[in-house]
Amino acid sequence: MKILSNWRSVRLWETEVERDLHRNYSLRTHGILIGTFTLLLMWAVSALQMHLLHVDSLAVRYFLTLGVGYLGYLLVLRWWAKRLVEGRSVDVDANADADAPDMDFSGGSSCDHVSVADAADGGSVLSDVAGGVLDVAGGADEGAIIVVPVLAIFAICVAVLFGAGYLALLYFSWDALLAVAVEVAFSYVSARAAVRVAREGWLMAAVRLTWKPLLGAVISAVILGAVLDRFMPQVNSLPEAVRVLLKKH
Template sequence: MKVLSDWRSVRLWETRLERDLHRSYSLRTHGILIGTFTLLLMWGVSALQMHVFDVQSLAVRYFLTLGVGYLGYLLVLRWWAKRLVERRSADLDVDVPDVDLGGGSQQYPSTTGTADEGGVLSDAASGALEVAGSADEGAIIVVPVVAIFLICVAVVLGAGSLVLLYFSWDALLAVAIEVAFSYVSARAAVRVAREGWLMAAVRLTWKPLLGAVVCAVALGAVLDHFMPQVNSLPEAVRTLL
């Protein structure tokens, strides 16, 4: 019973910190700023691949761009959360009970609704790929409307996945709480199994990331196959119009 009571105290500490961060900062604005920076980073990576490294395959270019963008996003997320917590470090309550819950990570019920929606986007993109793969190649060439439809689906679903991935503040809040707890643990004898900031961030972002990667690679593959002469998505749009 004492362990249960102590664990409730830890949960209350998390709730107070979460409420304090919401009250002190506009987390939605912070999420928009982080997402904007990440998109600019991805644009720069894509431009380097196209103009400097001369990567011809759009599928490969989009895959590498999303990979580098996600790594940059995680680093910026960690730095940003650390800055938020450091500003509140003087007010952190270090009176956290000494709880030993053994191994295994404890996941708190954060607001992960937007992250779960990324799974729907991923399933829809996978379904589009299965339809394209089962279709006869000659029919696709004869009916180019199918290619246009796939391009539109990939663009819409991919853009939606990127919005869910980079502009949501859920991951920022989760990472901030994990960073804050690491500060508390360093100043007090606390033995509570935690998932860590990286696992918290990945847990909230892997589904929309998967949806974005599937859509981007599918879009690049379709463009590479039907319009090998184009070197970018805007050029493909101009060609279609």
């Protein structure tokens, strides 16, 4: 019975924390601000690689940009979540049995919103289509070289469309912010109350909700960079590639 009481206390506490965060803050606005900061960071990293480090491969540049952007996103997410719950009066049943066995709620947290993670699954097929277009274009012989620009344009459009969609899911969603805020708040509780519950921690919670959109964004960006590197090696950026395509058509 003590274990059940401990479990109910933690679950009720999580629900209360989520309700308070929704009531006191506009989490969507916070998500937009975090996403905007992350995109600006990525723009700065990309510009640094292009102008100072002279990284010519767009595929490599996009891969590094997304990697640094994601690390920055996780750090900002952790700091932001801490600010949201800092000073909040958090309390769990302090009389809970200190010897209660560890319980793993990592798979059943009420913050486990499946909308972000599942939304990324639908784009995998179209990412494969873009990859198939790249393979077809790469295997085109000289007699079929006229179709290469058309295939390149199609692949670029697909990669940009789904890459932008994945980035929006990744950086502008507030699901990860809510999950990390709950984990950070629980770390305060566990330091004050005699409650031992196995938690996944803020980092695992954030990665669990964002790794699929990140993977989709990386795949789309690398495909886009590979297409541009293969068929338009003279360009140094996506806007420049667009201008070249518009001039040709």
